[in-house]
Amino acid sequence: MKIAFLTPEYPHTKTGNSGGLGTSIKNLAIGLLEEGVSVRVLVYGQREDAYFEDSGILVQQIKNVKFKGLSWFLTRKKLQRIINQLYSNKEIDMVEAPDWTGITSFIKPEKCPLIIRLNGSDTYFCHLDNRPVKWINKFHEKKALQQADKLISVSRFTADQTNTVFGVHKEFEIIPNPIDAGLFKADDSVQKSDKSILYFGSLIRKKGLLELPLIFNKVVESNPDVRLILIGRDVPDIITDNPSTWNMMQQLFSEKAIKNVEYLGSVPYDEIKQQILKATVCVFPSFAEAFPVSWLEAMALEKPIVASSIGWAKEMIDDEVNGFLVNPKEHELYAEKIAACLNDERLCLDTGKLAREKVEKQFDIKIIAKKNIEFYKSIIV
Structure with missing residues (x-):
């Protein structure tokens, strides 16, 4: 079986910045390789047309066509020609694309x-x-x-909402994003921080970052020594046109709370893992996700997480069992759940172990790769 992924991003120094989409594709690609599936990644929007291999994955860089007013159309037709040629040469059996911005809207392989x-x-x-x-x-x-x-969706919530916003009634196979649980294991040799809260991800409104200061203000009232560590790229605010979400956040912290906040900016991937291991609890007060890999990483590392209670979250976490789900607008309740983790080591340990157990049983790459392969087999003639 030979699968191609069409994507605007892929996590490699040669292909530029990548977010959760690129990470989820690479995670799945590695899992498919281990099951004997050949994987090619077609990355468009590149500076040049080129090829390179990344741990057995063939990455094909594709430069967009530049032509005033028609770049979007000509680029799609270039991608269509590439897909047709690869299929004709028996180098791929099918191609998978993301829903983001509808890159395949004018791509119709023969x-x-x-x-x-x-x-x-x-x-x-x-x-x-x-x-x-x-x-x-x-x-x-x-x-x-x-x-x-x-069509595949990484969560039932995302599938249902997609049908709603587009006014369609499509059927979706539900296959969650995977994680290699073997690469994310708790390490007792890492020195834990005393009462620390970690958020990692982009600093952006949709991920609840303008709620987090208001939540943290309340946590500090009962835990004056607690620290909040923030990791991620600072993003301009699309609603107010403010060039920095971090600047907006700083204005929302109380005078007491801001002294306990440390923003590390973007850091290497390995350092994020170390920060997760050090933290007491991880927080994700997001309003908009599909099936975030970052949550799975924290769960696999046996960290209790206090996350948003919106839609997709209930497909990842069993509230009060392997994590805690709260509406990010409920600042008092959100703060109480965080404080409970800060002040109860046994609660943290038990919740974290159950979180990892769920990842191993439901979201590990070995399980998810097999589900994808079965789905692909139903399509490839």
Whole structure:
């Protein structure tokens, strides 16, 4: 079986910045390789047309076509020609693309099966974030969904919301994002911090970062020595046009709380893992996700997490069992759950172990890779 992934991002120094989409593709690709599946990643939006190999994954860099007013169309036609040629040469059996901005809206391979995996379209995220979506993005995303041969969603919530926002009634295979639990194991040799809260991810409104200061203000009232560690890229605020979400956050912390906050910015991936291991509890007060890999990483490292209670979260975490789910707008209750973890070591240990257990049983790459392969087999003739 030979699978190609079409994507705007991939986590490698040669392909530029990458977020959760690229990470989820690489995680799945590694799992598929271990099951004997050949994987090619087609990364568009690159500076040049080139190839390189990354741990057995063939990465094909594709430069967009530059032509005023028609770049979007000509680039799609270039991608279509590449897919057709690869399929004709028997180098791929099918291609999978993301829903984000509908890159396949004007790509119709001659014979190669084309599937779309929902990791969250722009229309989806704008809906969850209560802001208007660009009509052109919604147009391309809907068209791409309508002409795909098959559809996958990383969560039932994302599938249902997608049908709602586009006014369609599509059927989706639900296959969560995976994580290699073997690469994320608790390490008792790492010195734990005394009462520390960790958030890692982009500093952006949709991830609840403007709620987090208000929550932390309340935590500090009962735990004056607690520290809040923030890791991630500072993002401009799309609603206010403020160039820095971090600057907006600083204005929301109380005078007492801000003294206990440390923003590390973007850090190497290995350092994030070390920070998770050091933390007492991880927090994710997000309003808009699909099935975040960052949550799985914290769970696999046996950390209790206090996360948003919105939709997708209930497919990842069993509230009060292997994590805690709270609406990010309920600052008092959110703070209480964090404080409970800070002040009860046994609660942290028990919750963390159950969190890892759930990851191993339901979201480990070995399990998820097999589910994907079975789905692919139903499509490839």
